[in-house]
Amino acid sequence: MSVMQRLSDALAQTDGSVAIASAGWVIPTVQAIHIVAIAIVMSATAMLNLRLAGFIGQDSSVRRLANSSLPWLWWALPVLLATGLVMILGEPARELTNAYFWSKMAMVLLAIALTMVLQRLLDDCPYREMAPAKRRATRAISLLSLAVWLAIVFCGRWIAYS
Amino acid sequence: MALHESLAWLEAQPFATAIAESGWLFPTIEFVHVVALTLVVGSIAMLDLRLLGVSRKDYGVLELAAQTLPWTWGAFAVALCSGVLMFASAATSYADNMPFRIKLILLALAGINMAIFHVTAYRTAHRWNHQLPTPLAARIAGTLSLTFWIGVIFFGRWIGFVG
Numbered sequence: 001m002s003v004m005q006r007l008s009d010a011l012a013q014t015d016g017s018v019a020i021a022s023a024g025w026v027i028p029t030v031q032a033i034h035i036v037a038i039a040i041v042m043s044a045t046a047m048l049n050l051r052l053a054g055f056i057g058q059d060s061s062v063r064r065l066a067n068s069s070l071p072w073l074w075w076a077l078p079v080l081l082a083t084g085l086v087m088i089l090g091e092p093a094r095e096l097t098n099a100y101f102w103s104k105m106a107m108v109l110l111a112i113a114l115t116m117v118l119q120r121l122l123d124d125c126p127y128r129e130m131a132p133a134k135r136r137a138t139r140a141i142s143l144l145s146l147a148v149w150l151a152i153v154f155c156g157r158w159i160a161y162s
Numbered sequence: 163m164a165l166h167e168s169l170a171w172l173e174a175q176p177f178a179t180a181i182a183e184s185g186w187l188f189p190t191i192e193f194v195h196v197v198a199l200t201l202v203v204g205s206i207a208m209l210d211l212r213l214l215g216v217s218r219k220d221y222g223v224l225e226l227a228a229q230t231l232p233w234t235w236g237a238f239a240v241a242l243c244s245g246v247l248m249f250a251s252a253a254t255s256y257a258d259n260m261p262f263r264i265k266l267i268l269l270a271l272a273g274i275n276m277a278i279f280h281v282t283a284y285r286t287a288h289r290w291n292h293q294l295p296t297p298l299a300a301r302i303a304g305t306l307s308l309t310f311w312i313g314v315i316f317f318g319r320w321i322g323f324v325g
Binding site: 024027028029031032035036038039040041042043044046047057060064068072150153154156157158160161 | 185189192193196197199200201202203204205207208217218220221229233312315316318319320323
């Protein structure tokens with residue numbers, strides 16, 4: 001038996017796990033809160049990344065958009081973590097023994113790292129004053145970041161089907 | 163009953179049976195639906211929170227609306243199409259599903275709330291574009307909108323948990 005299978009079995013026997021699993025309303029409620037938080041992340045990141053990649057809103061300020069979007073993104077992450085932990089505790093094997101789940105976790109770390117890099121680039125120098133090479137790098141990271149967030153949602157949904 | 167027969171007919175269409183029988187079509191359409199609905203609700207929430215005077219106060223209401231509404235409508239079109247495809251794959255059981263029915267009612271309420279806002283307070287938005295606190299009518303519209311859309315997400319998620 002794999003380590004994750006043993007961990008799942010052990011978690012499933014805890015009082016918390018039993019309580020969550022036996023109350024039918026907890027998992028759907030927590031999943032709904034998880035989706036509301038994803039809505040905040042996806043809308044903020046889609047608008048900012050497509051702006052940085054040069055597809056939309058060329059006449060609007062990147063700094064203003066970043067300042068209004070990124071705090072929401074950072075505050076949604078702890079909500080996603082907390083609701084995610086409740087889901088893991090309630091149905092440990094569904095997540096911990098699932099390849100989509102672990103792919104998703106790896107990509108969440110990558111997305112956070114890319115967002116931090118973008119934030120650092122924008123803090124260092126206003127977008128319109130960037131040298132062409134740095135601007136191209138910012139665009140590339142933006143598109144990669146958006147692709148990773150989409151892949152996270154994809155894996156998140158496919159956890160339920162594998 | 164006519165409605166039930168129409169739904170049974172829809173469910174029997176080749177595209178609907180293909181979605182129902184395929185192992186990957188439904189989850190893939192569902193993924194598209196989730197991305198679209200997060201953009202719908204996220205972009206609407208940005209404007210609602212601005213109407214409540216909670217966030218993005220450096221944006222005028224009209225400016226923020228111009229920035230978010232294309233996202234809202236574009237994503238709504240995608241959510242609607244993907245939603246219709248999923249519905250068609252099991253139309254008769256979705257029609258009997260209570261969370262699904264409640265979700266449709268909440269969608270209608272969200273639409274009515276938006277329509278009322280647009281023909282009332284929003285018409286004079288150029289006058290309170292930067293004013294804080296925002297007019298009571300705008301705060302009521304924002305609160306109702308957030309409530310209805312969060313409700314849409316809750317009952318939407320619940321559809322899969324009810325047999």
